[in-house]
Amino acid sequence: SAVISQKPSRDICQRGTSLTIQCQVDSQVTMMFWYRQQPGQSLTLIATANQGSEATYESGFVIDKFPISRPNLTFSTLTVSNMSPEDSSIYLCSGLRGGNTEAFFGQGTRLTVV
Amino acid sequence: GQQVMQIPQYQHVQEGEDFTTYCNSSTTLSNIQWYKQRPGGHPVFLIQLVKSGEVKKQKRLTFQFGEAKKNSSLHITATQTTDVGTYFCAGPGGSGSRLTFGEGTQLTVNP
Numbered sequence: 629s630a631v632i633s634q635k636p637s638r639d640i641c642q643r644g645t646s647l648t649i650q651c652q653v654d655s656q657v658t659m660m661f662w663y664r665q666q667p668g669q670s671l672t673l674i675a676t677a678n679q680g681s682e683a684t685y686e687s688g689f690v691i692d693k694f695p696i697s698r699p700n701l702t703f704s705t706l707t708v709s710n711m712s713p714e715d716s717s718i719y720l721c722s723g724l725r726g727g728n729t730e731a732f733f734g735q736g737t738r739l740t741v742v
Numbered sequence: 743g744q745q746v747m748q749i750p751q752y753q754h755v756q757e758g759e760d761f762t763t764y765c766n767s768s769t770t771l772s773n774i775q776w777y778k779q780r781p782g783g784h785p786v787f788l789i790q791l792v793k794s795g796e797v798k799k800q801k802r803l804t805f806q807f808g809e810a811k812k813n814s815s816l817h818i819t820a821t822q823t824t825d826v827g828t829y830f831c832a833g834p835g836g837s838g839s840r841l842t843f844g845e846g847t848q849l850t851v852n853p
Contacts, residue, residue: 733784
């Protein structure tokens with residue numbers, strides 16, 4: 629499987645500010661996704677990052693709050709905007725390559741909003 | 743929409759005991775995948791099952807896919823402390839290749 633480098637690994641942010649998380653894949657991937665995971669909980673899909681077009685958001689997530697970019701097949705960013713303590717969570721990017729359905733993940737970003 | 747339910751939520755075992763986690767989908771799945779997430783880590787792919795009734799083994803781990811392709815199980819024989827982590831099942835849901843994850847089973851192993 630491919631390797632995804634995700635950064636930052638963790639951050640503590642003030643409420644009202646924004647944080648951009650980056651994911652760089654070591655090879656081209658067909659699909660990229662962004663998940664949120666509360667500690668001890670399952671993964672909740674935020675959106676599918678589409679190359680060169682607007683991301684496809686899941687119910688409950690909107691572009692104004694979580695703008696996503698994917699300028700090419702190996703890179704994507706997720707911004708958490710106007711943060712509040714409720715946004716404290718682990719954010720994970722994920723990729724799929726070619727015809728494989730096996731997902732691989734970045735190391736995650738542990739975000740704390742104070 | 744599709745739901746993937748997983749039980750138990752937590753399992754504590756003594757080292758050497760067996761462990762099983764069960765996964766049930768509200769819809770028929772084309773395939774089911776299993777992932778392991780170590781504490782503080784990210785999910786790592788373990789295996790994919792595609793065929794009805796399929797059974798696959800990885801050393802002490804045995805994975806099964808139900809005949810109706812709506813349920814699956816992961817069984818670990820003689821657990822070791824290295825098995826500690828949360829085990830997730832996941833099935834393809836909705837459009838595209840997006841995955842729907844179960845709630846996970848958090849396994850702790852007492853030495």
